[in-house]
Amino acid sequence: MPRREKSIREIFSNGLLKQNPTFVQFLGMCPTLAVTKSVESALGMGAGVIFVLVLSNIAVSLVRNYVPKEVRIPIYIVIIASLVTVLEMIMKAFVPDLAASLGTFLSLIVVNCLILGRAEAFASKNGPLKSAADGLGMALGFTGGIVLIAFFRELLGAGSITIWGSLKLDLIPELYQVNILVQSAGAFLVFGILVSQINKYRMNKADRNEEV
Amino acid sequence: MKHITIVVTLSIVVLVASVMVFFVEAWTTPIIDDYNFEQANLAKFEVLPLLEGSDSLEADLSYDFTGTSITEVIVIPGKGYIYTAEFQGFQSIITYMVGFDTNGNITGYKTLIQGDTPGLGAEIAKDWYKDQFPGVSINDFSEIDGLVGATITFGGSAASLSKVVDFHNSTFEGVVLETPAEKLARWKKEITIDNAVITDVSGDYTLSGGISRIEFANDGSKDVAVIYTVDFEGYAGIVEYIIALDLVTNDVIGLRIVTNEETAGIGSVISEESFQTQFDAMLQIDALNGNIDEVAGSSAPITYGALKGSLTELINFHKSAFEGEVIETFNEKILRWKNEITVDNAIITDVSLDYTLTDGIYKVELVNNGSTDVAVIYTTEFIGYNPSETVVYFIAFDLVTNDIIGFRVMYQSETPGLGAKIADDSYFVQFDDLLQADALAGNIDDLAGATITTGGLKTSLVDVVNFHKVEFQGEVIGIPDPVEMSDANLLLALPDAVTFTSVYGDYTYLEDILNIYEAKNAADEVVGYIYYGHVKGYGADNIEFLFSTDKVTNTVEIVILNDTQSWDLADEYANYDGSAGLDFNTSTWLENFEGTTLQMLLTTPVDTVAGVSTTTGAMISVIETIAQYHTDESIGGGN
Numbered sequence: 001m002p003r004r005e006k007s008i009r010e011i012f013s014n015g016l017l018k019q020n021p022t023f024v025q026f027l028g029m030c031p032t033l034a035v036t037k038s039v040e041s042a043l044g045m046g047a048g049v050i051f052v053l054v055l056s057n058i059a060v061s062l063v064r065n066y067v068p069k070e071v072r073i074p075i076y077i078v079i080i081a082s083l084v085t086v087l088e089m090i091m092k093a094f095v096p097d098l099a100a101s102l103g104t105f106l107s108l109i110v111v112n113c114l115i116l117g118r119a120e121a122f123a124s125k126n127g128p129l130k131s132a133a134d135g136l137g138m139a140l141g142f143t144g145g146i147v148l149i150a151f152f153r154e155l156l157g158a159g160s161i162t163i164w165g166s167l168k169l170d171l172i173p174e175l176y177q178v179n180i181l182v183q184s185a186g187a188f189l190v191f192g193i194l195v196s197q198i199n200k201y202r203m204n205k206a207d208r209n210e211e212v
Numbered sequence: 213m214k215h216i217t218i219v220v221t222l223s224i225v226v227l228v229a230s231v232m233v234f235f236v237e238a239w240t241t242p243i244i245d246d247y248n249f250e251q252a253n254l255a256k257f258e259v260l261p262l263l264e265g266s267d268s269l270e271a272d273l274s275y276d277f278t279g280t281s282i283t284e285v286i287v288i289p290g291k292g293y294i295y296t297a298e299f300q301g302f303q304s305i306i307t308y309m310v311g312f313d314t315n316g317n318i319t320g321y322k323t324l325i326q327g328d329t330p331g332l333g334a335e336i337a338k339d340w341y342k343d344q345f346p347g348v349s350i351n352d353f354s355e356i357d358g359l360v361g362a363t364i365t366f367g368g369s370a371a372s373l374s375k376v377v378d379f380h381n382s383t384f385e386g387v388v389l390e391t392p393a394e395k396l397a398r399w400k401k402e403i404t405i406d407n408a409v410i411t412d413v414s415g416d417y418t419l420s421g422g423i424s425r426i427e428f429a430n431d432g433s434k435d436v437a438v439i440y441t442v443d444f445e446g447y448a449g450i451v452e453y454i455i456a457l458d459l460v461t462n463d464v465i466g467l468r469i470v471t472n473e474e475t476a477g478i479g480s481v482i483s484e485e486s487f488q489t490q491f492d493a494m495l496q497i498d499a500l501n502g503n504i505d506e507v508a509g510s511s512a513p514i515t516y517g518a519l520k521g522s523l524t525e526l527i528n529f530h531k532s533a534f535e536g537e538v539i540e541t542f543n544e545k546i547l548r549w550k551n552e553i554t555v556d557n558a559i560i561t562d563v564s565l566d567y568t569l570t571d572g573i574y575k576v577e578l579v580n581n582g583s584t585d586v587a588v589i590y591t592t593e594f595i596g597y598n599p600s601e602t603v604v605y606f607i608a609f610d611l612v613t614n615d616i617i618g619f620r621v622m623y624q625s626e627t628p629g630l631g632a633k634i635a636d637d638s639y640f641v642q643f644d645d646l647l648q649a650d651a652l653a654g655n656i657d658d659l660a661g662a663t664i665t666t667g668g669l670k671t672s673l674v675d676v677v678n679f680h681k682v683e684f685q686g687e688v689i690g691i692p693d694p695v696e697m698s699d700a701n702l703l704l705a706l707p708d709a710v711t712f713t714s715v716y717g718d719y720t721y722l723e724d725i726l727n728i729y730e731a732k733n734a735a736d737e738v739v740g741y742i743y744y745g746h747v748k749g750y751g752a753d754n755i756e757f758l759f760s761t762d763k764v765t766n767t768v769e770i771v772i773l774n775d776t777q778s779w780d781l782a783d784e785y786a787n788y789d790g791s792a793g794l795d796f797n798t799s800t801w802l803e804n805f806e807g808t809t810l811q812m813l814l815t816t817p818v819d820t821v822a823g824v825s826t827t828t829g830a831m832i833s834v835i836e837t838i839a840q841y842h843t844d845e846s847i848g849g850g851n
Contacts, residue, residue: 063225066221067221068214068217068218068221070218071218071221071222074222075221075222075225078222078225078226078229079225079229081229082229082230082232082233085233085236086232086233086236089236089237089240089241089244090236090240092240092244092247093239093240093243093244093247094243096244096247
């Protein structure tokens, strides 16, 4: 029996939850750990990934039928690198502070395996609309993942939640802040705890499904 | 064919991507450049917000900033000017940047570097200060508030800014500033008469007292006034002023401060117009006596004192040069003073060679009234506040009462307005009839703010009085009277005795021994001797004790009379638990000194107690001293 074609909504939610790149696929770990010191930079990184991933998925999908198999990867890289370059210039021009805080990780979106992975695994086999839905879902899933990590790190580690610039809530006095959480090690701690909790939930669900 | 497809596809993709990147770059580059430029020149943007990324911020090096405190100026055509300047704050050189627009308004002020006192001078870098500047006219920034308590820093800021404005006005606004020479010429007319013809006549006089120039102001027919250019050293530097005296009335017509290196906001206030106007038509006598109003709220005793001193010298110069007054020479003055404080027509004989002079006394003179010597004058020096110059004074003692009858200061280089007041007539008065005992006890007036100078004088007076007592009153100085001790306490030391008589006067004085008592029994036989001694324990605490021997030098008892903290530290020793004050007497350690002999104490030293070795060591040492003394002096004839 041929596999049923997935609807656009399913494709979208697949990336958002079921195949969440951060917590399920463990894709793009490098920025995940590096830019989650504050919610603001996580959001900025997320926005960048949304921009690049949606556009690269669409672009790859559009050219998928004309690209010789032998050079598909170089071509995907050219597309992604160009998009990242554009993104970088736009961010430096309009949100320079955010661009500075993301630093190298902005350029490194080029080699984020999530982007190339979706180009190869999905966009090269599906139409532009579905590819866009996949890109958006995955990118939002990634954004949600890093924002969640950043939320715990910044709240518990620095006592605040920075949404954008001066839009910052100071919630926990300095005395009660867990400083290690905003240091590099804190990223692993928070990430590990979150993954364990998510896995616990997923395993339990899987167990229940088996029992039924 | 396959290869060509690959090459063509790759080429097309790269081409399309390049074109996209090219357009985005063309769009964003100017925006990024602007941002980077602004970041690199934040301070400049802050003080001149009209700046744009395309403006050249090259400093213009073609200007001469001498005397302006400016270090850099950037001219942005059509937009404004950015100055960087620096000035001396209270503790640091403060660098700031200020922007002017082309309409003559300040566009912004920012402190770049400062290291002044937090909470005071350092407030200059705070927003509340710099926020006052934007929109203020460069020619009137008197509304800018400083900070009370940090006058030097904030005053320095205002003074520096006005120099920047002067430079700006003359360089860019075409305002012709008076040169210093023009200003001086205008002032000389202001304080004499309009259209005065000024002639330098300095060569005709021997200049002194800081006077550097003498000029006549001629009204076209005759000389009407004389203008002196005078300088003096104030607190922080040199002050130069010009002063005009009327050649008919010889009163002051006017005064202007020409240069003023005094501290901004403190000594510098004498340059204020309100201060200078009081010299208009000031009587000569007021200038001579320093009857000058100080600027309200200012506290600059050194500057004011130096100015007053300079004015006095100047008026005296004028009197001798123009009023035919003969100003007495220094030696004449000293002689007059010596007569004033003793008797008129005194015959003064230097008898210094008859004495061994000590303690800064370097001259002793006898004053004879024609028949008898009535007084002695000591010329003495001491170091006051100024460590490099001594204060020299002379003081006269009546040879009958031996009290003080007069005092004058001959030389002093103490701080004007503070220690220098020691040379004022008003200070001399108290010595006209001062009891010797008061001089000895230092009962003389303190000069406010000059405790070091007056303290030095008091010490010196004690030396002079003691010298006088020894040489003229035949007193032996330096041996205090024996200190009395109650019989009740003495009984503790020698319970067998009934009467106690001090015999210390018969023996050599020793600092450790306050008194020595001979103790007798009811049959009036000597039963022993009691030493009342004292010694410094730990932390210089004074321990007083009684120590007794019988008449054949067997020790009897040691009684500790006061209990200080140092003894309490010995509480772990023997039976003493430190709880009952004088109960250290119960300590078995003290028994080391009792019931033995003085010879034994000298040959076999008692051990100190660990932990309180300073106190016990001192105690051992003083007892040994007494034992030796008892032997050496053959107290009671025995040894």
